Amino acid sequence: MLTYEQLAEAYRRLLKIRLFEEQAVIMVKNGEVAGAVHPSIGQEAAVVGTCLAVRDDDYMLGTHRSHGHPIGKGAALGPLFAELLGKSTGVCRGKGGSMHLADFSVGSLGESSIVASGLPIAAGAALSAKLRGTDQVCIAFFGDGASNEGAFHEAVNLSSIWKLPVIWVCENNGYAITTSAKDTIPVERIAQRAAAYGIPGVTVDGQDVSVVYDAVNEAVGRARRGDGPSLVELLTYRYLEHAEGMPIETVYRTENEIDSWRKRDPLTLLEATMKSDGFDNAMLTTIRAEIEQEVNSAVDFARASAFPESAEAYSDLYVGEKETVTS
């Protein structure tokens, strides 16, 4: 169960992601953000409920649907926006962009755009914690599509045989772009795949941040105690297209389906919970105004920042020597 303070924090983070993503979509449409972004709109509770269960010094690896994860983990918004704009003040100095957001200061070890590619890395971060004798854990986000990749199976298997403190968190939104999970996954629930590796697997409602928190928190506790990895499948949904900046002509989802998920919007659900737990409208409005201000300042910061110097294209390849790079 989330405490009173945690509910407020959950609301802050959910709003941060929602407002950040709405702004990011606008910035792609108006050309400020080059390339494409993969918004987490609709999936915020899955991310925030998970991140509330871990500490700043715990690790996290994420996916191409990349903005929600570092925000949920506590990364500052200004450098994230700056990264989307390709500015030198970006959290990755403009070198990675939307799909490679990373903020090592809050344990966000990077988002990857090759599906499932970050999962072995997550196993490694967990292995490192275990070898160093700390009680750190690692959250590894992945989608329904990723659960078919070889790297997923290898990473989960490794985590099981070595009893690694990693929590495999599946944001199952039912689609890998236009391909339905029903057509590519032969079992009813991705959590069933956990049994093949001898680890606990559970499926929960990914739209309710308290439910997500409870499931992930239990898995985190298990990992911290040295009892090894778990798989937590969160049933969730993205309202928008796979990517803003990548138009898809074919209709592969019905309006009915999208509408039915909108009725279970994570923000609306949390607001209802908070009101029944003693928060009044004024409090919620105050929090919202605070977050809107934070988002606006972050956007201003990003817009005012400079683009990188051309020599930056050659930096951060190697620790130490610049002369190793030829042009």
Added chain:
Amino acid sequence: MTTIKVTRHADGEKGLDGEPRSRPKRVTYLEAIAAAQRQEMRRDPSVFIMGLDIEANVFGTTGGFLQEFGAERVRNVPLSEAGFTGAAAGAAMTGLRPIVDFNISSFMYVAMDQLISQVAKARYVFGGQASLPVVYRSAMFYHGSNAAQHSDRPYPMFMNVPGLKVIAPSGPLEAKGLLTAAIRDDNPVLCFEDATLWGSRTEVPQGDVVLPLGTAAVLRPGNDATVVAIAGSVPLSVAAAEQLAADGISVEVIDPRTLVPLDRGTILDSVAKTGRLVVVDPAHRTCGAAAEIAACVVEDGFDSLQAGIARVTTPDTHPPFSPTLEASLYPTVERIVAAVRHVVSVGSQSADA
């Protein structure tokens, strides 16, 4: 020029491997690899090793490791190349210094996405937040009747990927010195060990031996032609040089030792002196390391060249199983001698050298 940095310790006569440091020891290539790994694991508790069958020391480079360092730091891996390659990278990003033993270079292909999308790119795409002090070792298991799927020499592919360092030790001294430097380097290093050299035995100083990455060695000075040789081709080239010396042809033999970063300066200086270049490379001809070296010299050393550059490589075909067929494909002393004679004969006063 080559420098061997031998670090003296204040603690007395014995090297880190327990042997008296007063004299160098004749060791094999595999023993030298084991010595480097053992030394670094003793020196630095953040170094650990993962690999196929290393607990049982099947490949001869982890003898006694499990007993000395324990199961946490010496671990067998399941047949999950992508899994353990990425796990090593993740551990390297979070404070440890893993060594990964792929056993055979051909197995690296199963982990290509991890090596390229993650290991090579993490530091760059995350804007310098990540550093990956990890070493991936493998043996190029060619010339041993193991057929095409086990006989790859993949270093050229990885030379084409920014963000990695690549080393190719040509003997026991190089194996110990380069591998030590690689383990101490804060960047990802791919170490390609030449299985044709496994049994080679030379004197290697005991204790710390560090051959800095990115520095080529002039193994044999000469004036008439430069031969740049890679990995197992190095001793072949030295033998070829000795043969040619008997005919009055003076050959300078260079071992780049590190392919990325490549010591272009030493190679260009040599060609400026000799005017003629032969590059010997056991990888396939097209886009091999020899191609890159030749291109560099044409671009930056054209005025030095008195003849076209010759490459002695493995042709663009797969290693066949049949031993007689396979042997004919790789560089040999005879092919190197012929190539040197050819470049020396071009535009020289005596037509027949």
